[in-house]
Structure formats: structure tokens, C-alpha cells
Amino acid sequence: MSSEVIAIIGGTGLTQLEGPQITAAHNAETPLGNPSGPIEAGEWNGSQVLFLARHGHPHALPPHKINYRANLLALQQLGATKIIAVNAVGGIHPQMGSGKISVPHQVIDYTWGREGTYFDGEFRPLDHIDLTHPYDETLRQQLIAAAGRISQPLHEFGVYGATQGPRLETIEEINRMENDGCDLVGMTGMPEAALARELGIPYASLCLVVNPAAGKSDGEITMDEIRAVLRDGMQKVRDILAETLSGMADSQPEQ
Ligand code: HPA
Secondary structure (H helix, E strand, C coil): CCCCEEEEEECCCCCCCCCCEEEEEECCCECCECCCCCEEEEEECCEEEEEEECCCCCCCCCHHHCCHHHHHHHHHHCCCCEEEEEEEEEECCCCCCCCCEECCCEEEECCCCCCCCCCCCCCCCCCCCCCCCCCCHHHHHHHHHHHHHCCCCCECCCEEEECCCCCCCCHHHHHHHHHHCCCEEECCCCCHHHHHHHHCCCEEEEEEEEEECCCCCCCCCCHHHHHHHHHHHHHHHHHHHHHHHHHHHHHCCCC
């Protein structure tokens, strides 16, 4: 078994992994509060895994009420050495239609009012981390390579725009985001990526496009349409995760 402990944070539509053999469920506590729910620990394709449903299970916590700081701290306490985040997103880029998968390389943060740092002068002394490249390039490439091995097409790049939610956006908000360079829009990508960097844990995201963003298709966005895409799409995401873990286990020395 590899010495890496891969934490997977599941978003909307991924509240259970199904693949791993779960051996424990931890009700972790941190000095910054409790994570969204129990953190499952187990083994999947030769890798040690942790799994946390970001919105709780059943899905209940809205994006702005998630205790991102506690979630990541709890995963670190349980030994996470890498974090793969799964995010359901809207597609802005013309090639990011429903059902498409992207491994974003950049992020723009439009959220507000979230506890977004450990270096707040209370929990830890003020510090300024580098976030030039918000996602870990090695981990991104591991996800991309795994998708390639199972012939699952995906976009290797994407600029993720993180919005406050829980409402979806207006057409002009999406137009503005497109002008800013966003390819994808979601509500949970930040401050998660920044917090992982603050903790020094390599972090990457696997995004499933579940709807064209506002104004990018005729008519309104419905939850029915999103649910239909989630069902098949998250299975593709699970397949990529399973192959990623198996690739990591093969490339690691035995413990
Ligand atoms: N906007 C913001 N977040 C989302 C969307 C969207 O269109 N779809 C899924 N998450």
C-alpha cells in the first residue's frame, strides 16, 4: 500500500464514492469547528483514501455555510497528503457543455464573507501564501493521465470562477465572468483551493459541467436538467478517481 493518503472531497452529486473499502468513519473535531460530516477512511485500488462530502450527507449545507477551514484541517489531521476536489459546475466556455469534465488550472474568486484563511492573526499569525498556480500541477497531470488511460475525454485546462451562490447567476454576471476569462462557474472552489495551499497540501479539482451557465443555452436552468447530468457524469468522475488512485499506488514504493 502506498504511503500517500488521498483525500477526496465530494461535491453535489458525489456524496458517496462506492468504490473504496471503508474501514472507519471519523467524526473529526478541529479548533475551528467541525467538518461538513464524518470523514470516511479506507482503501481504494491500493491507495489509502479519505472521503468527505462537502455539503454533508444528505446534501444540506449551502456553499457559503460550509466550514472550509474545518474541512481541510480535519483532512490534514487524518493524514491527507493530497486532496482531489470534485465540483459540479456550470459551463461558460463553448466547449464546456453539459457532461464535460475539466481539470481547471486557474481560479478567480468572486465569493465574499467566507472564512478564507488560517493566517488571520488569531488561529495562525498573519502570512501571505503564494497562489500563482492555485492547483498542484503534478496532481492535475495525474488526473489527466488517468482519464487518458481509460479513454475518458476531458479538458486539461479551465479557469474556475467561484461565485457566492446558492442562487445561480444572471446572464450579465456570466458575460462579465467570461470577459474576465472564466471557463467554468461553481460555488465551492474557493476558499478551498487557497486553504489547501495554506496547509501545504497539494490540491487539484475535477469539475463536471452539469449545465450551460446562464445565457449559454436557450431558457432557464432547471434542477431536473442538472440531476440528469449528475447521474451519468459522476460515474465518469468515479472512474477517473479509481484509475487515478490505482496509478498512484503503482508509482509509489511499498510501505
Ligand atoms: N453556476 C454556479 N454554480 C454552479 C452552476 C452554475 O451554473 N452549476 C453548478 N454549479
